[in-house]
Amino acid sequence: MKFNTATPIYQQVVADLKKKIVNGTIHPGDKLPSGRDLAVEYKINPNTSSRVYALLEEQGITYTKRGIGTFVIDDENIVDILKEEMANHLLTFFMNNMHELGYSSDDIIDLIRRNEKC
Amino acid sequence: MKFNTATPIYQQVVADLKKKIVNGTIHPGDKLPSGRDLAVEYKINPNTSSRVYALLEEQGITYTKRGIGTFVIDDENIVDILKEEMANHLLTFFMNNMHELGYSSDDIIDLIRRNEKC
Amino acid sequence: MKFNTATPIYQQVVADLKKKIVNGTIHPGDKLPSGRDLAVEYKINPNTSSRVYALLEEQGITYTKRGIGTFVIDDENIVDILKEEMANHLLTFFMNNMHELGYSSDDIIDLIRRNEKC
Amino acid sequence: MKFNTATPIYQQVVADLKKKIVNGTIHPGDKLPSGRDLAVEYKINPNTSSRVYALLEEQGITYTKRGIGTFVIDDENIVDILKEEMANHLLTFFMNNMHELGYSSDDIIDLIRRNEKC
DNA sequence: GTGGTCTAGACCACA
DNA sequence: GTGGTCTAGACCACT
Numbered sequence: 001m002k003f004n005t006a007t008p009i010y011q012q013v014v015a016d017l018k019k020k021i022v023n024g025t026i027h028p029g030d031k032l033p034s035g036r037d038l039a040v041e042y043k044i045n046p047n048t049s050s051r052v053y054a055l056l057e058e059q060g061i062t063y064t065k066r067g068i069g070t071f072v073i074d075d076e077n078i079v080d081i082l083k084e085e086m087a088n089h090l091l092t093f094f095m096n097n098m099h100e101l102g103y104s105s106d107d108i109i110d111l112i113r114r115n116e117k118c
Numbered sequence: 119m120k121f122n123t124a125t126p127i128y129q130q131v132v133a134d135l136k137k138k139i140v141n142g143t144i145h146p147g148d149k150l151p152s153g154r155d156l157a158v159e160y161k162i163n164p165n166t167s168s169r170v171y172a173l174l175e176e177q178g179i180t181y182t183k184r185g186i187g188t189f190v191i192d193d194e195n196i197v198d199i200l201k202e203e204m205a206n207h208l209l210t211f212f213m214n215n216m217h218e219l220g221y222s223s224d225d226i227i228d229l230i231r232r233n234e235k236c
Numbered sequence: 237m238k239f240n241t242a243t244p245i246y247q248q249v250v251a252d253l254k255k256k257i258v259n260g261t262i263h264p265g266d267k268l269p270s271g272r273d274l275a276v277e278y279k280i281n282p283n284t285s286s287r288v289y290a291l292l293e294e295q296g297i298t299y300t301k302r303g304i305g306t307f308v309i310d311d312e313n314i315v316d317i318l319k320e321e322m323a324n325h326l327l328t329f330f331m332n333n334m335h336e337l338g339y340s341s342d343d344i345i346d347l348i349r350r351n352e353k354c
Numbered sequence: 355m356k357f358n359t360a361t362p363i364y365q366q367v368v369a370d371l372k373k374k375i376v377n378g379t380i381h382p383g384d385k386l387p388s389g390r391d392l393a394v395e396y397k398i399n400p401n402t403s404s405r406v407y408a409l410l411e412e413q414g415i416t417y418t419k420r421g422i423g424t425f426v427i428d429d430e431n432i433v434d435i436l437k438e439e440m441a442n443h444l445l446t447f448f449m450n451n452m453h454e455l456g457y458s459s460d461d462i463i464d465l466i467r468r469n470e471k472c
Numbered sequence: 473g474t475g476g477t478c479t480a481g482a483c484c485a486c487a
Numbered sequence: 488g489t490g491g492t493c494t495a496g497a498c499c500a501c502t
Contacts, residue, residue: 421490
């Protein structure tokens with residue numbers, strides 16, 4: 001995985017794991033790799049792994065059993081909730097900024113349609 | 119203006135000024151406030167003002183007359199160029215992320231339409 | 237039983253068993269469940285059970301007959317001793333912290349009285 | 355300051371700073387020492403300082419200006435809110451445990467009174 | 473083996 | 488100078 005230097009690595013890994021949960025690569029209830037394994041997988045420092053899992057836990061996406069491992073919350077709804085939450089976040093950010101630039105909702109839909117054809 | 123702690127203040131001010139140019143609050147050829155005034159207006163550090171103007175100049179949006187002030191490039195096209203540039207940037211970022219979450223272009227248009235009605 | 241992730245599970249189980257001895261759910265001389273049964277009862281790892289019994293024995297609350305099981309010390313006094321010991325521990329911890337926050341003993345008594353009525 | 359080995363250092367420092375806010379050693383709006391200075395003051399590693407401030411910010415007690423420093427929220431109410439919050443936390447923990455040991459509220463008040471005279 | 477904490481030292485962007 | 492991030496390496500307690 002290639003990291004963007006602008007944003008912190010741990011945030012990028014968090015985002016990547018979330019995407020994997022949303023698109024079904026990782027399932028609710030699954031055990032995530034150990035901190036050390038995650039470090040190897042993403043070529044990061046184990047401390048950075050800790051931070052990743054700490055953040056996911058803080059956001060209520062995972063829980064951790066001491067000495068055993070970190071697990072995705074075992075609730076099927078989490079996938080849809082995460083998906084909607086992230087989509088909404090993107091959507092409002094996008095729409096607000098476009099409106100501020102002077103684009104109406106119809107303008108935006110046109111842009112998307114045109115973009116789609118390319 | 120409220121600043122987001124996540125991204126650098128100078129970038130947020132730059133983005134805000136660009137928006138003002140695009141939506142017509144500031145016009146091509148206009149003189150921008152002095153660094154000190156900008157600092158007062160946005161409640162930022164004067165050093166940050168410098169950085170803002172340096173960045174705008176670097177992007178070819180403004181130019182500086184030494185001892186007189188900073189001016190927006192006096193070219194009507196700049197508005198459209200800026201507008202398209204920023205819109206494209208927002209659009210590709212938005213679409214890429216939505217696709218990664220599993221939304222098709224049609225899904226997205228639906229979301230926008232529904233969002234519009236609320 | 238719900239475990240607090242902050243403190244070690246084995247300590248929480250030890251505390252729970254002590255409470256049961258103090259409040260009479262378990263009596264002096266009683267045989268405690270086997271390590272395996274305790275593990276099932278509390279949904280913990282058998283290794284953790286061992287640790288629980290080791291700690292209880294270390295504190296002089298239980299003793300082990302090899303091949304037979306673990307028993308609570310058969311001494312009626314133990315209940316009172318345990319009760320006082322635990323109460324004292326809680327009390328001094330509580331009072332010290334409250335004093336550090338600026339509450340006098342009278343303030344504290346008021347708080348308890350008010351709390352009682354709710 | 356002497357640290358208890360049982361609980362993490364960063365939590366102990368957080369608790370210490372909170373106490374200082376509650377008892378008036380630190381006031382709302384005050385600038386806290388820089389991470390490096392805090393590290394010297396408490397004889398801890400600068401990274402541990404970061405963690406301390408991150409936790410305080412997470413709890414809404416401080417805010418941080420990038421490149422400038424960390425400040426206590428400038429709201430006089432925070433002192434009382436913190437004080438009550440911490441006291442309530444201590445109180446409910448204490449009362450729950452004492453009740454589980456078989457002490458009534460009156461028993462507890464007696465204990466406090468007797469304790470006071472020593 | 474697992475997560476949690478801590479230290480040491482370094483680099484960078486921000487103000 | 489300030490906070491933020493990252494690496495490296497170590498130790499410990501828990502399971």
